[in-house]
Amino acid sequence: MSSLSFDNLSSEHLGYWSPIKLKLTPTTLHFKNEKTGKTGHFETKLINTAEWLYRARGYGLCIKLSNKKRYYFDGFAENEFEKVSKYFEENFRVKVKNVETCLKGWNWGQPRFEDEYMEILIDGMRSFDINLKDVNNASLNKNELTLQFQTSDEAFSIYEMRFATVSTNENVMSEMFRNVVKEANILEASGDALVSLKEMHCLQPRGRYEIKLYSQFIHLRGKTYDYSVPKENFVRFYLLPHPDERQIFFVLQVNPPITHGQTRYYFIILLFNNEDEISIDLNCSDQMLQENYNGSISKNMSGLTYEVVTKLYKNLYDQKLTVPNKFESKLKARALTCSYKTTSGFLYPLDKGFIFVPKPAVSIRSDEIISVNLSRASLMQRTFDFDIEASNGITHTFNSIDKSEYNGFLEFIRAKKYVLSNGESVTRQEDWSSSDGSHDGYLERMKEEGKRSRARDAKVIVQDDDDDDEDDEDFNPEEVGESDVAEEYDSEVSPSSSSEDSNAGDAPSKVATSEKSTDEKPAKTKESIKKQVIKAKVDKVVEKKSDKKSDKKASAGDTGTKKKKKKDPNAPKKPLSAYILYSNDVRDEVKRSLPPGSSIGDIAKVIGERWKTVTDAEKTKYANIYKIEHQKYLEAMKKYEKSGIAPEKVTKSQPKGEILGKLSAGVFKSEEFVESSDTSD
Structure with a gap:
């Protein structure tokens, strides 16, 4: 078995659950958070032990690594133990232990510290454990220990836990406090930073900051506010070239976000000039860099500022750097200039999604996208809109994209195989003519609808009334003048053209009368006369179909037509298989x-x-x-x-006006646009 995958697992962090996909290979274990899109992996040679235990969401797998880390994957079925255990033994030479957990629900127990975790034991069995790396503050007050966790944007999450002891010996809680602080990720700028970057231009949160890089977190110090971000909160890094080719954005996506009052920042956006250079010295030894970062960074680094900074972030915090390289605009840029929520910015099409910067920054992964839509914003403006419908129910609309980018952007969308929600209208190249005044999209659309409507009506008439072509002889187009087009809108048009009570026998005589009464009423146009002819034919089709139905009903008893029978509730039921x-x-x-x-x-x-x-x-x-x-x-x-019991037969009758209603709904919809005029009104 080369690999083993599980799709419906979950992982708990700070009290909330995230859907997880897990893939096991002989050399590497991969996992992906389907909610945030963040991926992770570790080499299987780091696995020390593996435990199979019962948890809140069914059976779970706990993997302990040699670097003191633990990974929990929950949601396994009970019968999957053998499959997992066999794979671990054959590929990792690790036996999966079946560990019994305490399910009593008591709120007291004995603490035990192991690696980066504090375990609470009840009757010698593990009840629960706490990852001390999630603790960002701890305080001791006599016999009470308070742990504060990283803030989260989720509706339900752990914010604080308190532990107390009834013992009068204060040394018990002091020892517990020291063990917590030793492993906790308390974000205090204690000790020397690896490097300090001064006067960094930050667009979000706005200002100039001194950024200190530590091995486990970064610290942003501004004139008014300070922010600390642990490395575990980094989701993704982006390096986005500005369309002016003189600047470049470096974007750090974080989750949970950093907060400033009620404002949450999911993105830290730095702006660099392309030509600026920097030279830095890291506050560590070459041996330490070789052991922890495999020599990917050196103690002395110099070069373009954005290259040096991104290289530091990428290697210190083990994150991939995303760069747009598949899309190119008409101006040879990697982004489209547009607006989002009334603010102008740049939309970057990426290999696996889209990102808009600088404010408000938004990132949309390709696996979150349900469909996209490209549409004209206005007939007067030379722009189009781009809509993205996301799986969370939010539709992101990017406005005012120059229409010259339409064809190239559409090719990119098709190449990425995104679902186009507006179908054929997206692919119509004629809607994007470069002529200033020769094209009216609404008029052309109405003309096309009129053509399709008349073709549909003609098809119905030919199929149902093949012998009725002689009615067209009543109309002579040579007798109608070109100047009569305006008369189509005359308010005194004969009511026979729209009356539903007219019959087929009266229609030809009314057409002839209307041609002879030019002295009494304004002359009718081609279109109004065509309406009468079509109306007469439709009435005749309805009459013929009603005659056929009456004949069928009369002979239904003899021919035994097949009708779906109602199910008799008294009939015996078929047996179960x-x-x-x-x-x-x-x-x-x-x-x-x-x-x-x-x-x-x-x-x-x-x-x-x-x-x-x-x-x-x-x-x-x-x-x-x-x-x-x-x-x-x-x-x-x-x-x-x-017994002779049988259900009644179901008979359906089609109303006489059903065909007329279906046809008349589209017959006259767009006739006014059949002939072009100087205006579209």
């Missing part, structure tokens, strides 16, 4: 073996797998039950049929 009988017997057992909250589909899948492994003898048992029930069903059906 052998598989259904088996599933009913084992459903409760399967449901108990799966994690709480498992869907019906998950239960059915497990039952189906079990059915494949059922012995022939057991299958025969259920098959015999089915045969007995089936025989009873046949006998009951014979008695039921002899």
